[in-house]
Amino acid sequence: MKKLLMIPGPTPVVDSIREQMGRDTVAFGDPGFVADFKQVIQDLKNMWSCDGEVFVVAGSGTLAMEMALANTVTKGEKFLLVSNGFFGDRFIEIAERKGIDLTVLQAEWGDTVTPQQVDDVLKQGGFKAVAVTQVDTSTGVLAPVHEIGQVVKQYEDVIYIVDGVCSVAGEPVNLKDDQIDVLFTGSQKAFGVSPGLMMLWANQRSLQRRQAMGQIPEYYCDYHKWLPIMQDTAKYFATPPINLIWALQESIRLIKEETLNQRYQRHQDNAFAMQQAFEAMGFQVLAKKECRAHTLSNLLYPEGVDDAEFRTKLAQEGVQAAGGVGQYAGKMLRIGHMGNADRHTLIATLAALERTMKHFRPDHELGQALTAFLKARS
Ligand SMILES: Cc1ncc(COP(=O)(O)O)c(C=O)c1O
Structure with a gap:
């Protein structure tokens, strides 16, 4: 049966998306694929209002969490984590392993941290970034990312990171409208694509932060390794998952149609x-x-x-x-x-x-x- x-997540994969994964794989330099990949990146930028870059990389949502943090905050810098459950808490170990100076605001499971609580902590000063999980999959709680964005934008030095793994393409979220600097998700949830791809939107502000950081210890998830590829999809850094990118292209087509x-x-x-x-x-x-x-x-x-x-x-x-x-x-x-x-x-x-x-x-x-x-x- x-x-x-x-x-x-993973969620049901409809036939037209699955068919893309069954296509004959081509070379990553194939002109047809290069054009398709470019289209995917452009669509993702437009649909979620990103004035910077979108990174579409083989890996799951956890890689995107690490990528977001690694390119924003460095050892010894202050980072505020707003956690409404198990997946928010996952940032704790990621930050601790990097020696980041972590402050955690945790809600009781089933409830959410409020914008006022975020403001109260940011007032202490010195923070370089805040991360919020829009929907924590362990609790089913939807965080007020828009309202938290209104708070965070008052703090010039703070980069606002949103984990949208269980929300992007299902819950309203937009970099420009919600004052988000870094947003990320995985292919296997509201995009309805099989697992294996992560997408991360980084606006200009957050790219400037990365620029100011100089060399970072991470290799595979360094924005600077991927930027040339996202800007020219004919280039190579690490092999793109060709069929998954086609599947994502079909998912985006369905979203645009709807x-x-x-x-x-x-x-x-x-x-x-x-x-x-x-x-x-x-x-x-x-x-x-x-x-x-x-x-x-x-x-x-x-x-x-x-x-x-x-x-x-x-x-x-x-x-x-x-x-x-x-x-x-x-x-x-x-x-x-x-x-x-x-x-x-x-x-x-x-x-x-x-x-x-x-x-x-x-x-x-x-x-x-x-x-x-x-x-x-x-
Ligand atoms: C909100 C949230 N963040 C991060 C993750 C981690 O994503 P992955 O399992 O794709 O690594 C999940 C996974 O379910 C999630 O729900």
């Missing part, structure tokens, strides 16, 4: 309807209503339902979902509803969830969740 891929605004709206409508359905089944959404993401849902089980058993049964019913991480390991079900997951897929997912829930809670009335979804998303 085909299993629906409903973990919060338009970003309609895509954001679709994510919001789907998230609302899915969350109505989850609640109708007895799940509780962890994130507070005021800061709930639209790309995934992080659900606490109803009394007496065991996580491992539930997900095993759910897989037998045809749906792969993820468990919790960190403090919610064994206590949480995480379901992605981002990227190109269509309405049929969401409805099939809910039907499988209902069958699974009926197995564990015989009093669950089949159809309740589907009805809640259809009422909200008719």
